[in-house]
Amino acid sequence: MKRYRNGEIWDFEHEVAVATNRPVILGLDGGTTSTVCICMPIMPFSDALPDPLPVLARAVAGCSNHNSVGETAARETLEQVMADALSKSGSNRSAVRAVCLAVSGVNHPTDQQRILTWLRDIFPTQVKLYVRNDAVAALASGTMGKLHGCVLIAGTGTIAYGFTEDGREARAAGAGPVLGDWGSGYGIAALALTAVIRAHDGRGPHTMLTSTILQTLGLCSADELIGWTYADPSWARIAALVPVVVSCAEAGDEVANKILKEAVQELALSVKAVVQRLGLCGADRKNSFPLVMVGGVLEANQRWDIGREVMDFISKDYPGAHPIRPKFA
Amino acid sequence: MKRYRNGEIWDFEHEVAVATNRPVILGLDGGTTSTVCICMPIMPFSDALPDPLPVLARAVAGCSNHNSVGETAARETLEQVMADALSKSGSNRSAVRAVCLAVSGVNHPTDQQRILTWLRDIFPTQVKLYVRNDAVAALASGTMGKLHGCVLIAGTGTIAYGFTEDGREARAAGAGPVLGDWGSGYGIAALALTAVIRAHDGRGPHTMLTSTILQTLGLCSADELIGWTYADPSWARIAALVPVVVSCAEAGDEVANKILKEAVQELALSVKAVVQRLGLCGADRKNSFPLVMVGGVLEANQRWDIGREVMDFISKDYPGAHPIRPKFA
Structure with missing residues (x-):
């Protein structure tokens, strides 16, 4: 179907009874x-x-x-x-x-x-x-429109994006599931599923993730996970398992804790790479800059707070990083 | 289209002028x-x-x-x-x-x-x-039909499969790209692509993989890899980059060497998990058993011989493992 776009009528346009001329x-x-x-x-x-x-x-x-x-x-x-x-x-x-x-x-x-x-x-x-890129809007949503500082998004995917006041910009991650967005919701959940398979076939330690994930998905055995994964390639469907990983970590499961700790390091590394390349922290690494944090992985936790852990990691290197969690992202 | 399968004529069947009755x-x-x-x-x-x-x-x-x-x-x-x-x-x-x-x-x-x-x-x-599973045929191809021992396949994907003489069987890996088949051709190449992205955005060290992979794919910049990856989800297309990773490792690139060394450990771990679960090595871990090795990752190397390195790793724990590389796999 070829849409008619640039004539008098735009195919998508609705008829408006009395159109205002307000710009x-x-x-x-x-x-x-x-x-x-x-x-x-x-x-x-x-x-x-x-x-x-x-x-x-x-x-x-x-x-x-x-x-x-x-x-x-x-x-x-x-x-x-x-x-x-x-x-x-x-x-x-x-x-x-x-x-x-x-x-x-x-x-x-x-x-x-x-x-x-x-x-x-x-x-x-x-x-x-x-x-x-939508990361730019996420940054602006936290700084009331000003493009300065860094934003970290960690939802199904993850990206870090930064701007200097003189208009330079840089990004890290945001490359999709094949290319190592390891702190993303998809990345966390895929590692948890992998841990279940590895425990099942003898390549990895026993983990509480096995019973919890199988129960969540309504499966009887770890080898059914292979078919479950192939049945639908949606990243969001995999990433939806993040709360299960967090609850296992909170209950003391070592494998789940290791996955979350590595995710924290990955997310912090993305921010650091952007801050470093743009010099947002100044020569003495102490300058103040806004760090907008957005996305389900950084928000939806209880005792195991991934967002806070990421911030702790970043603050050690850049004490001037000022976290902002926008109302509307 | 519904094929007609169980009547006199099978839709796929060709007409044979004079069919022999030889079973x-x-x-x-x-x-x-x-x-x-x-x-x-x-x-x-x-x-x-x-x-x-x-x-x-x-x-x-x-x-x-x-x-x-x-x-x-x-x-x-x-x-x-x-x-x-x-x-x-x-x-x-x-x-x-x-x-x-x-x-x-x-x-x-x-x-x-x-x-x-x-x-x-x-x-x-x-x-x-x-x-x-096709791993069973791969094992049989190396043991002239006898189902005893272990087979390791490492091509685009990877799986280890084993049988005891009394008919027990076990497998490890073979779970697909999402579920951590990290020693596979896909796994090796995806890590190499990830290393290029990480070097580009400041999360990882400089690597020779960048220029070599971009040249192989006819791309100008690392950020073009994102679009390249999304353009076609075929695992085999990614896995085809393994020879590039091997050549960079042979030329001394540290990042490429690290990727291959980790792949060797992953592949050896799959075999060990199967051998251990089946007790193929006997109580003293010294029993002899055939280990059939199949697939491009284990075959197509020059100085950096992944198959030999995997075998060295396995032999340390199981000196009775007897490597077989079948003519037809």
Whole structure:
């Protein structure tokens, strides 16, 4: 299906009874699980954003990471969620002055260029377009819009991203499950499943993870895990086992504790690599900088608090790192 | 498409001008890359197989691992290759007395039962059917048919499988890329790719793997590896980089050497787990047993010989392990 994008009518556009002419901007946060678009009025420029933000409309759609669902589906999701947000705010395309799109899977200038081309098919040249990795939006969500400091995301995947005040940037990890994102939710859970297999076939020590994971998944034996893994390649399905690993670690299981400790080191290492390359800590390593921490792996713990352990690790090297856990990430 | 399997005509069957009535057996070795079927006459039972084997016909098809291509494609590949072998030998279904099918992806009794059901749809109840993991065929290929000892396969994937003379069996690894088959070709190459990403983003040491792998893949920068990995999830495509890792290790690269040394330990550990569980080495750990070694990772090396290193590791614990590298695996 070839969508009609740059004529009078945009295929995704809803009819709006009485469209306002109030100029608006669209902000999108696109992830592997869901994509959110907000529509806001243009505001006079100032350092501080109003709190609460004057959001005219908010729309939600599914995955917009092209690495996960392919380019066609990612593009349609992005267009659909923008059209929904515009419709809900009583606006249409002609009111849009700028689009800021932060989406996971933007790893290379060619990814950025591809999405800019999609957007330019819809919006004329005077509309300002910004396309970035979703880590950039996560950082901004913790610093009220200012791009300075470092953000660590650890959900299903993980990435560290940093900016200096003079506009330099750097990232670490965020390379996907094959390429060693070992502190991610996927990474933690895959190691836990591996530990179960290794205990079962005699390559590794006995672990409480075996009974707990098999019970959680409704399986009878460790060798059924092989078929379970193959049945659905979704990373999020594997990563959903992180709370089981945490509960086993809290109950004293050594294998689970080792997995979490290694994840903490991996996550801290990603932040350190970014801070070091950008010199965010200054020459004496003591400068203050914001460290925004986002994602289920850093949040959803009880006694075993992965986020706090990561922060402890980082603070030893960089005492000026100032942790921020944003309200909306 | 529903194939017509158990009537007079089998959809896969070719017309044979003058079918012989000589009774035959079919032997299949099904892997993730290719599937081979041979058709042989029934021979008088004896301990020793004739050399060369009296093969009437040999047919080759693609992947028959249902975990890789799905059940429908795996089933059709198996049927097609059997029909081809029968046709080439001038036989048809009615001449078949036994089918011995050794295929990768048979990890659980339910896998075995599913394939037995497929075969029983084609062959009547008096035909003997045997369905096993392909590691069993690999062992038999090194011991001239006798199921005793241990086999280590290390190609794109890896598995260790063992049998005692009284019929007990055990396996280790062979659980696929998510579940820690770390000494496999896929495992080695994925760690090498990870090392390139980590060197690039500041999490790991500089390595010769960067320039060598990027040149091999025709890429300009390490961050292009992310897109390259996502573009095609085939394990074999990743595993094809093993010779690059070996050449970097031979040229003295520390990161590549560390990856290969860890792979050697992982592969040796799989064998040791099987030997230990079956007691193949006897109470004093000195009993002699055959260790069949198969697959590209164990074969295709020059100065850095992974297979020899694995054997050295195993011999320290089990001096009676007798390495065999079969002609046809």
